[in-house]
Amino acid sequence: MSAINPGEEINSVTRLSRVGVAATAIFVALSAYAASTGAWKLLGITWVAFAAMALAAPLGARHRDEGANALVWGYGLASGAMVTSAAVFLVPQAMGHHPQYGGFGIAAGLLAGFGSHTVGHRLAHMDLPIDRTVAELTAHAFSAGLIIGIVYGNMPGLGPTLGLAIVSHKGPAGYAAARRLASKNRSASALLLPAAALGIGAILSSIVVLPESAPFRGIVFGFAAGVFLHVAMDFLPRCEIGSEIHEHLSAEGDAHALLDRLRNHAVASTTLGGAAVFVAWLFVV
Numbered sequence: 001m002s003a004i005n006p007g008e009e010i011n012s013v014t015r016l017s018r019v020g021v022a023a024t025a026i027f028v029a030l031s032a033y034a035a036s037t038g039a040w041k042l043l044g045i046t047w048v049a050f051a052a053m054a055l056a057a058p059l060g061a062r063h064r065d066e067g068a069n070a071l072v073w074g075y076g077l078a079s080g081a082m083v084t085s086a087a088v089f090l091v092p093q094a095m096g097h098h099p100q101y102g103g104f105g106i107a108a109g110l111l112a113g114f115g116s117h118t119v120g121h122r123l124a125h126m127d128l129p130i131d132r133t134v135a136e137l138t139a140h141a142f143s144a145g146l147i148i149g150i151v152y153g154n155m156p157g158l159g160p161t162l163g164l165a166i167v168s169h170k171g172p173a174g175y176a177a178a179r180r181l182a183s184k185n186r187s188a189s190a191l192l193l194p195a196a197a198l199g200i201g202a203i204l205s206s207i208v209v210l211p212e213s214a215p216f217r218g219i220v221f222g223f224a225a226g227v228f229l230h231v232a233m234d235f236l237p238r239c240e241i242g243s244e245i246h247e248h249l250s251a252e253g254d255a256h257a258l259l260d261r262l263r264n265h266a267v268a269s270t271t272l273g274g275a276a277v278f279v280a281w282l283f284v285v
Contacts, residue, residue: 019130020192024050027196030203042152042206045163046145046199052167053174053195060178061188072262074172075237076269077276082232084274085165088281089158090151090225098218105219109226113234116140130193131186133177137194141170144231145201147224153206154217161280166228167198168273169235237266 027050034043094102130138148163174195178188210217239262 017187017190017192020189020196023193023196023200027199030200034203034206039152039203039206041156041158041160041163042149042202045148045152045160045167046202048164049141049167049170049198050195052171053191056171056174057178057188057191057195060175061182068262069265071172071176072237072239072265073269074175075169075235076266077273078169078172079232079235079237080270080273080275081165081168081277082228082235082273083270084277085162086225086228086232088277089162090221090228093155094218094222094225097221098214101215101218102222105222105224106226106229107222108219109223109228110230111226112223113227113230116143131181131184131190133180134190134193137173137177137191138197140231141194141197142201144227145198145203146205147227148198149202149205150208150210150220151224152202153208154210161277165277166231169231170195170198172235236270237262239263239266 027046031043031047091102091106094105096102144166148166152158152163174191177191177194181188181190210220239259
């Protein structure tokens with residue numbers, strides 16, 4: 001087996017992804033269009049999401065050997081905020097339009113989120129031109145962006161708290177993905193693609209006007225609530241043997257004891273994330 005040239009390894013990690021740069025350029029162009037329509041709230045949410053992932057990526061690539069504590073807190077705060085926001089801001093909207101159809105929409109969103117794992121698994125076994133982690137994140141970000149755009153496009157009075165809480169997981173997700181890319185000597189700048197994908201999807205879908213039918217709107221907003229609840233639960237920091245958190249443990253010692261300690265941090269972080277949304281609702285919304 002031939003040896004890897006150290007210079008080639010450094011270049012593979014530091015080179016700039018052309019696909020990521022192209023996606024960012026498209027996002028910037030669409031942002032100019034959104035600004036011309038006065039969609040400042042949606043622009044703020046999508047650019048926060050972009051910045052969270054784009055800025056977390058180099059940190060993850062640089063700190064690939066650090067422990068899992070930061071990841072637990074990042075995932076915990078984000079998932080706690082997302083669960084609370086979806087339950088407070090989207091579920092009542094769905095049920096308000098139509099209790100039964102809204103409930104069916106929530107169930108459909110949860111089940112669709114579960115089914116999306118099968119799609120991700122399929123992607124992992126396909127020969128893709130980009131890294132499989134990046135492909136999965138891009139598909140997830142674009143679909144989430146479509147839902148955010150429809151929700152805010154049809155509910156202009158909705159505050160930014162929901163959107164910001166929903167995209168709060170972009171930071172820890174980018175951090176974890178960058179660590180995986182760096183471990184394979186691949187450039188973290190490829191994460192510009194999923195970072196921009198959410199904004200691209202959101203701005204494009206924000207022009208869709210939903211019919212005034214209460215059952216239809218109940219299903220749509222219920223579906224959005226179900227999807228975001230699934231994503232939130234998917235990001236709950238699971239401190240089990242074989243979990244992503246376990247894979248990121250760098251400290252030596254008893255893995256069970258370390259995971260037990262991290263479980264306490266997981267509970268504290270998710271609780272704090274939910275409480276932050278409650279405080280924002282009391283004083284901001």
